Amino acid sequence: MNTRSPLVIGIAGGSGSGKTTVAQTILQRVGPDRISFLQHDAYYKNLSGLPPAQRAEVNFDHPNSLETELLTQHILQLKSRQPVEVPIYDFSTHSRTQRTYTVQPRGVILVEGILIFTEASLRELFDVKIFVDTDSDLRFIRRLERDITERSRTTESVIKQYLSTVRPMHLEFVEPSKRYADVVIPEGGFNAAALDMVVARIETMLS
Numbered sequence: 001m002n003t004r005s006p007l008v009i010g011i012a013g014g015s016g017s018g019k020t021t022v023a024q025t026i027l028q029r030v031g032p033d034r035i036s037f038l039q040h041d042a043y044y045k046n047l048s049g050l051p052p053a054q055r056a057e058v059n060f061d062h063p064n065s066l067e068t069e070l071l072t073q074h075i076l077q078l079k080s081r082q083p084v085e086v087p088i089y090d091f092s093t094h095s096r097t098q099r100t101y102t103v104q105p106r107g108v109i110l111v112e113g114i115l116i117f118t119e120a121s122l123r124e125l126f127d128v129k130i131f132v133d134t135d136s137d138l139r140f141i142r143r144l145e146r147d148i149t150e151r152s153r154t155t156e157s158v159i160k161q162y163l164s165t166v167r168p169m170h171l172e173f174v175e176p177s178k179r180y181a182d183v184v185i186p187e188g189g190f191n192a193a194a195l196d197m198v199v200a201r202i203e204t205m206l207s
Contacts, residue, residue, distance in 0.1 A: 006109050009126065016138070016141070042089055092151055131177070
C-alpha cells in the first residue's frame with residue numbers, strides 16, 4: 001500500500017489567464033488516473049436564498065464569496081486518502097445545485113482558482129504553487145467569450161462586472177498573490193517550454 005502523502009499543486013492567476021489550460025495539460029500529460037482535480041469555482045457560497053437580482057450584485061471576485069473552508073477540508077480529506085463530494089455550481093443562476101460529484105484520492109491533488117494563494121491556511125497546503133501570468137487585455141477577451149458562450153451572460157453584463165469587481169479585485173487580491181508562487185508561467189497554455197518543465201518536475205517529484 002502506498003503510504004506517501006499526495007503531492008498538492010496549486011494553479012492560480014487572473015480570470016481568463018489560462019489556468020484551466022495549464023491544469024488540463026498537466027492532467028493529460030501526467031495522467032488523469034494519477035490526479036485528483038479540484039476547481040475553486042465549484043466552492044462558491046450557496047446564494048439560493050437570495051432573490052436573483054441580489055445574487056447578480058454579489059462580488060464573486062472577492063475571497064468572501066467562496067467557501068474556502070470546504071475546499072481546504074476536501075484537500076485534507078484527499079491527502080488522508082478519502083474521497084470527497086464536490087458541489088456543482090450553476091453560474092447562470094448564481095446558485096449551488098443539490099448535486100455533487102465524487103473525486104477519488106490520487107497521488108497528485110491539483111487545485112485551480114484565481115484566489116487560492118490569497119488565504120494563508122489554504123496556501124500552506126500546496127507543495128508547488130504555479131501562477132499563470134497573462135496580459136489583462138487577453139484575459140478580458142477570454143472572459144468575455146467564456147461568459148457569453150458558457151454562462152449565458154450578455155456583453156453588457158460581462159463588461160459591467162469586469163469594471164466593477166473583476167479588475168479591482170484582481171489588483172487587490174490576485175496580482176499580489178503572485179509573490180507566493182514557486183513558478184510563474186507567462187502566457188499560460190501557450191508557453192510550451194514552461195509547461196514541459198513543470199510536467200517534468202512533477203514527474204520527478206512523483207518518482
